[in-house]
Amino acid sequence: METKSVLPVVSRIFARPKAGNAPEEYEDAAAIGDDRWPLRAAVADGATETSYSRTWAEILTEGVAQAGVSAVERLPTVLPQWQAQWDRDVSEQIEDMPWYGAEKAADGAFATLLGISIYEDNTWKAFSVGDCVLFHLSDDEVESAWPVDDPREFDHRPNLLPSRDGPPVPEPDATEGEWEVGDAFILATDAAAQWLLRTDPAAVLEFDEDRFRLATDSARGTGGLRNDDSTIVLLEMRAPEEGE
Amino acid sequence: MAYSAEISRQQPTAFLFLLDQSASMQDAFGGAEQKGDAAPSKARVLADTVNKLLQNLVLRCAKEEGVRDYFHVGVLGYGDRVQPLVTPAESLDSGTGLVPISHLAERPKRMEERVQRVDDGDGGTREQRVKSPVWFDPHAKNGTPMCQALDLATQHVRDWIDRHTGSFPPVVMNVTDGEATDGDPLRYAQKLRSYATDDGETLLFNVHLSESEAPAVELPTHRDELPRNAKYADDLFEMSSTLPFTMRSAAENEGYTVDLDTRGFMFNADPVALVKFLEIGTRPSNLR
Numbered sequence: 001m002e003t004k005s006v007l008p009v010v011s012r013i014f015a016r017p018k019a020g021n022a023p024e025e026y027e028d029a030a031a032i033g034d035d036r037w038p039l040r041a042a043v044a045d046g047a048t049e050t051s052y053s054r055t056w057a058e059i060l061t062e063g064v065a066q067a068g069v070s071a072v073e074r075l076p077t078v079l080p081q082w083q084a085q086w087d088r089d090v091s092e093q094i095e096d097m098p099w100y101g102a103e104k105a106a107d108g109a110f111a112t113l114l115g116i117s118i119y120e121d122n123t124w125k126a127f128s129v130g131d132c133v134l135f136h137l138s139d140d141e142v143e144s145a146w147p148v149d150d151p152r153e154f155d156h157r158p159n160l161l162p163s164r165d166g167p168p169v170p171e172p173d174a175t176e177g178e179w180e181v182g183d184a185f186i187l188a189t190d191a192a193a194q195w196l197l198r199t200d201p202a203a204v205l206e207f208d209e210d211r212f213r214l215a216t217d218s219a220r221g222t223g224g225l226r227n228d229d230s231t232i233v234l235l236e237m238r239a240p241e242e243g244e
Numbered sequence: 245m246a247y248s249a250e251i252s253r254q255q256p257t258a259f260l261f262l263l264d265q266s267a268s269m270q271d272a273f274g275g276a277e278q279k280g281d282a283a284p285s286k287a288r289v290l291a292d293t294v295n296k297l298l299q300n301l302v303l304r305c306a307k308e309e310g311v312r313d314y315f316h317v318g319v320l321g322y323g324d325r326v327q328p329l330v331t332p333a334e335s336l337d338s339g340t341g342l343v344p345i346s347h348l349a350e351r352p353k354r355m356e357e358r359v360q361r362v363d364d365g366d367g368g369t370r371e372q373r374v375k376s377p378v379w380f381d382p383h384a385k386n387g388t389p390m391c392q393a394l395d396l397a398t399q400h401v402r403d404w405i406d407r408h409t410g411s412f413p414p415v416v417m418n419v420t421d422g423e424a425t426d427g428d429p430l431r432y433a434q435k436l437r438s439y440a441t442d443d444g445e446t447l448l449f450n451v452h453l454s455e456s457e458a459p460a461v462e463l464p465t466h467r468d469e470l471p472r473n474a475k476y477a478d479d480l481f482e483m484s485s486t487l488p489f490t491m492r493s494a495a496e497n498e499g500y501t502v503d504l505d506t507r508g509f510m511f512n513a514d515p516v517a518l519v520k521f522l523e524i525g526t527r528p529s530n531l532r
Contacts, residue, residue, distance in 0.1 A: 020252060020253075020254055025307075049304055051306055051307050051308050052308050093308065098349070098350065099352075099355060099375055099377060100302050100303055100306040100311060100349055101306065101308075103303060103306075104303050104306040104307075107303070227250065
């Protein structure tokens, strides 16, 4: 959990690994940028069938949140830098691995990515590769769910950003809008997003760590939440005097 | 819905390959481009293809911390006798004849160095040395004891299912170039397929390797797609399970048109079709 103090924004990260997996096997990532305008946040979901996908998901989300990639047009410029960073991080680790370690890493990692930048002038921009979902809430009602708004549209074959130069880079989707005090943004990786689309995204506004854990336990038990890494970022837009 | 069980380390699935090692496997493919001594034997192509497939299965399960046991794997050869071609270390023998994929990863018979040409990123190519694991070598001798092989596969599958009742059921892939010389394999195939997990019956797929120049029949839906008067082809068709949903998707990705009645069967397959077929058959569902 994380709470902002300078910007009039309350932000939280909720994350749970897939049931049955160790916490270190969690392969989603979430990041919230520095406490200044524009506020940036991102979630990413590393593909299970690739190795070092958590490392890749972390580089992507940190890249958006810290390096200030708000415009989707900048992605072609920064992606090679992120790929080089992944290669540096991974090269050191695979030196002593058996035959499959280096060969698997040579294929690279893949991840979905959703990033948002929220500006002081009450506008926002977002971009997405894959099936993470951005919810914009106003008066506790869903204004928009993007780029997927139907829980039946998750097909397990989302577009993915590659950590190696070589595989095709999917064209990111982009959107933008305006926000008001009292609005909230929710960024969710696919399993959590599908669950929220089936239920009520506004429930996230009431989450603390315990409630999130209880809600996800219960939803996994009934099949409403697919057993997968599940990550949610909540950004609540407050009036300036409420920010403390 | 059947054939939808999530595959995880707690709930792995199993692949069992039955490989014809009869004397005729020494011959080249019917439609081979190279003729005479230069053409690789069917036994050589099959061994190379399955070694490569095992390598890919290991890589699918490889993560930064090691190889996750999403799959248990067995390879049985049948020719002068029926024999396992991959075995676990004695201390790790699960008693099912199937080897957790992490054990397979650690125990190739040898690593073979090959030179391949790769893109140099500058519009040209350069030579790169790659090491490939080899678990077994080609072998071709005597008859085609397919019934015995199916019988041993049935024992393995039954023992494995006893320990994995909730799993995606085992997938058995039989690759042959000739008729069984030890009885009627249909009866054995039906018995093998009758063993089921909670997620569905054991799947049996069959690939017949080409001896003639006749075109391949790939993933047929109806018996009348097969050559006429070939009882042998009819039997293999009858022995083969229909493709479950995820494998139909994999087949469509490979460019095939499929429906609910499409069989996991290829007749007169060439090496390219064999590779595509094994890829489709080893796509049970998403790993979690």
